[in-house]
Amino acid sequence: MKTPPDENQIVRFLDGEMDAAEKSAFEASLAADPELRAEIESLSQLGATLRKSMPNGREVPHADFFNSQIQVRIAQEEMDRARESNAPAAGAGWLDWLRAPWFAAAATAVVALLAVTLWQGRSLSPSESSLVLSSYAPNPDVQARAFHSDEAQATVLMLDGLAAVPADRKIVGHSVHHSETDQQVATTTLFSDDGHVLLVLAKDGRNQPRLLEHTP
Amino acid sequence: MLAPRPATLWFCISLALCWSDSASHAQQSKSFQTAPIIEKPATDGKVWGALIYGSPAGTGADVAKGDLPKGLQDLPARLGKVFSFQHFELLGQHTQDVFREYESWVVPSKDLFLKVDSKGKADGGGINLHLQFWQDQQVLVKTDAILRERSPLFIGGPKWRDGQLIFVLLLTKPES
Numbered sequence: 445m446k447t448p449p450d451e452n453q454i455v456r457f458l459d460g461e462m463d464a465a466e467k468s469a470f471e472a473s474l475a476a477d478p479e480l481r482a483e484i485e486s487l488s489q490l491g492a493t494l495r496k497s498m499p500n501g502r503e504v505p506h507a508d509f510f511n512s513q514i515q516v517r518i519a520q521e522e523m524d525r526a527r528e529s530n531a532p533a534a535g536a537g538w539l540d541w542l543r544a545p546w547f548a549a550a551a552t553a554v555v556a557l558l559a560v561t562l563w564q565g566r567s568l569s570p571s572e573s574s575l576v577l578s579s580y581a582p583n584p585d586v587q588a589r590a591f592h593s594d595e596a597q598a599t600v601l602m603l604d605g606l607a608a609v610p611a612d613r614k615i616v617g618h619s620v621h622h623s624e625t626d627q628q629v630a631t632t633t634l635f636s637d638d639g640h641v642l643l644v645l646a647k648d649g650r651n652q653p654r655l656l657e658h659t660p
Numbered sequence: 661m662l663a664p665r666p667a668t669l670w671f672c673i674s675l676a677l678c679w680s681d682s683a684s685h686a687q688q689s690k691s692f693q694t695a696p697i698i699e700k701p702a703t704d705g706k707v708w709g710a711l712i713y714g715s716p717a718g719t720g721a722d723v724a725k726g727d728l729p730k731g732l733q734d735l736p737a738r739l740g741k742v743f744s745f746q747h748f749e750l751l752g753q754h755t756q757d758v759f760r761e762y763e764s765w766v767v768p769s770k771d772l773f774l775k776v777d778s779k780g781k782a783d784g785g786g787i788n789l790h791l792q793f794w795q796d797q798q799v800l801v802k803t804d805a806i807l808r809e810r811s812p813l814f815i816g817g818p819k820w821r822d823g824q825l826i827f828v829l830l831l832t833k834p835e836s
Contacts, residue, residue, distance in 0.1 A: 583800070615713070
């Protein structure tokens with residue numbers, strides 16, 4: 445039984461790298477295998493589309509620098525070749541993995557990951573930033589001023605003139621995992637990570653919130 | 661016969677996984693058919709609120725990255741660009757759904773907390789909110805704001821000891 449063509453052969457066929465004997469053997473497989481024919485057809489179309497979308501040529505910026513870099517590179521490659529010719533043959537072809545079919549997919553994934561990382565790390569444009577539209581401090585001694593900090597990539601609402609919290613007062617923080625609101629009795633119960641009740645928030649007669657600490 | 665190519669193999673594996681996933685979902689929904697339907701209140705997004713203590717010399721542990729939501733891992737550095745403190749301590753935190761029909765409370769501490777009322781989705785992304793910043797029984801500020809993902813709101817609160825209390829609010833998940 446004839447061995448079916450592998451993907452290296454497909455790529456070599458599409459790139460016109462086969463010699464006459466190889467090409468005729470491949471074309472025989474092609475004639476006998478409609479699935480292979482369809483694959484070749486689809487890859488050819490993809491190649492044609494890519495070639496059409498890519499610009500054929502454009503002016504090289506800083507051509508002098510570019511040319512000098514090419515000359516440096518040629519000199520380096522000549523030195524590398526001279527070194528390789530003295531080196532044992534076992535090292536030859538170590539870059540063959542670049543031609544492996546999985547390489548393109550892996551390279552695409554790495555490029556996509558880099559793009560996402562760079563996108564997330566970029567500065568936000570004004571239309572992507574949070575905004576303070578208006579603010580009002582009931583206490584006339586307090587001035588609320590809002591601004592956007594580009595450096596911090598944050599919107600800031602600064603409350604100047606607030607009375608300081610007494611130094612001896614202990615500020616107790618919680619790590620609230622979730623809350624449940626009972627609309628009928630207008631209470632919100634706050635739970636910790638392990639499901640324990642931390643606080644219960646209710647409203648008083650003046651519609652002001654009252655927080656009750658849960659005592660087991 | 662053609663040997664299976666890697667792409668074909670992956671396609672088959674993905675197809676098999678999708679099929680088994682939808683089959684298990686179908687089985688699950690079958691077994692829950694008799695369970696009562698609990699209607700979850702509609703939400704406009706999810707916010708993360710934290711009470712931070714900024715101070716020139718830290719007395720407690722600085723904010724640990726593990727305590728911070730995705731996209732705000734560099735919170736201490738960002739706070740340091742606005743507030744002139746060297747240390748930022750996370751006193752409390754609360755992740756809360758923003759309910760569409762009624763008020764939501766973000767309470768990382770009973771000393772300073774936030775009432776959040778949704779006013780719907782904002783043009784260009786994020787949500788329109790009416791916020792009330794409370795200290796005990798007193799409302800310190802009322803504000804209308806648009807909160808967008810990746811763009812936190814820092815509220816510079818009252819001074820405490822040799823530093824300041826700071827409230828941070830971040831939209832972690834807008835409703836799609």
